[in-house]
Amino acid sequence: MPTLYMTAPSESAAEIAQTVVDERLAACVNQFPCRSTYRWDGDVHTGDETILLIKTTAEGYRQLVDRLLELHPYDVPCIERFDESHIHDPFASWITDSVSPHVGGDRQ
């Protein structure tokens, strides 16, 4: 099952996490602060961000990405998918039960 790795400004992270779980596009989000060093417009910058690790189903992944792109304040957000090679079955079932992308969660 996919874990979506994303960074976001710290002030947006909590709301993004709440929204995608509320809307049943993700089962859970683990988020934590980090320092990011990156090259932008030719210069190297370092600043505070938040990493979000977002757990969803394979079927729901694309819709989750689309919604994150709506919610995210950056033009070019870091969004990457990592797939595990084993997952504790009861946890996998819980993710499946918590995510219902087709219905679009409480948005409808």
Add this chain to the structure above:
Amino acid sequence: MPTLYMTAPSESAAEIAQTVVDERLAACVNQFPCRSTYRWDGDVHTGDETILLIKTTAEGYRQLVDRLLELHPYDVPCIERFDESHIHDPFASWITDSVSPHVGGDRQ
């Protein structure tokens, strides 16, 4: 080699980490605090947890999971395995030397 991703209540994390390294089921554990947003019993909750990244051998992985399920306070813990596509050889050798699941480490 596997990296096992797990979340746990912050008050349990340190002891879990110490136990699996003591018992030679893991070579090392990197742990750090996070905020988790998740759906449980129909409602969305946000609370503090700790993420544990636990490094072991492929041979030791199953025994590590079984031990974690004994130690973990949740009914349905998040346990996932991620495999790297490259590892620095000396570090891989150190993991192999630090883990001896069959012997069960100091438990015997």
Add this chain to the structure above:
Amino acid sequence: MPTLYMTAPSESAAEIAQTVVDERLAACVNQFPCRSTYRWDGDVHTGDETILLIKTTAEGYRQLVDRLLELHPYDVPCIERFDESHIHDPFASWITDSVSPHVGGDRQ
């Protein structure tokens, strides 16, 4: 595209991050503090470290590892590569534009 996972002493992490982005061996580094429990010289230790998640291109990965081995204070650093199964295209392009290992960045 590769994400390189590395741990380092907290006092070295910021400089390592700045160097590999300056030298165009990486597009960005997300770093955050952690507690590490590990076995060394027969005993189990716990101490503070920093995790660095370093994003680069497949072509630049080997040169990045070589440079990190020069910069890192440990004899046996934790260096592992994880590859995503999906990446947001504009972010992938930004990584490609930010990394130019062959030129060796500003070192020349």
